[in-house]
Amino acid sequence: MRAVLSLSKLRSQFVRDVEEISGEDLLACNQCGKCSAGCPVAAAMDMLPSQVIRMAQLGMTEVLQSRTIWICASCLTCVTRCPKGVDLPRLMEALREISLRAGASEIDLNRLPPDLVRELPQLAIVGGFRKYIK
Ligand code: SF4
Ligand code: SF4
Numbered sequence: 001m002r003a004v005l006s007l008s009k010l011r012s013q014f015v016r017d018v019e020e021i022s023g024e025d026l027l028a029c030n031q032c033g034k035c036s037a038g039c040p041v042a043a044a045m046d047m048l049p050s051q052v053i054r055m056a057q058l059g060m061t062e063v064l065q066s067r068t069i070w071i072c073a074s075c076l077t078c079v080t081r082c083p084k085g086v087d088l089p090r091l092m093e094a095l096r097e098i099s100l101r102a103g104a105s106e107i108d109l110n111r112l113p114p115d116l117v118r119e120l121p122q123l124a125i126v127g128g129f130r131k132y133i134k
Pocket of ligand 1: 028029030031032033034035036050053081082083084085086088
């Protein structure tokens with residue numbers, strides 16, 4: 001993906017929102033890649049965790065189209081590996097929150113197979129509501 005850098009993007013409302021919602025300093029990340037190397041679900045992602053934070057640093061709102069922000073399992077593996085103390089799950093949550101506020105719902109309840117709904121643990125359903133639906 002081609003990135004066009006500008007000061008206005010680096011200081012954009014999007015960057016401020018991500019930092020405010022997550023409570024994290026995006027520029028703390030030095031792109032070492034340890035988070036991506038240890039992420040247990042990286043193979044299912046369309047973009048590595050370190051790439052997600054890089055795009056957020058650069059104010060690239062295209063990152064909101066990535067499946068990665070929905071696939072992140074908040075397992076905290078990356079948090080234990082990050083030498084800069086970046087809490088990536090918080091950043092992923094902030095990106096999901098911004099998407100949800102913009103009206104994106106990742107799953108449509110009406111399209112879930114009834115058999116699946118019957119079999120899913122209630123905790124998983126409630127957790128899914130929290131993560132995927134505004
Ligand atoms: S491990 Fe930390 S510093 Fe390294 S790329 Fe990931 S978030 Fe950035
Ligand atoms: S919290 Fe998310 S990004 Fe970090 S290692 Fe777990 S699944 Fe990967």
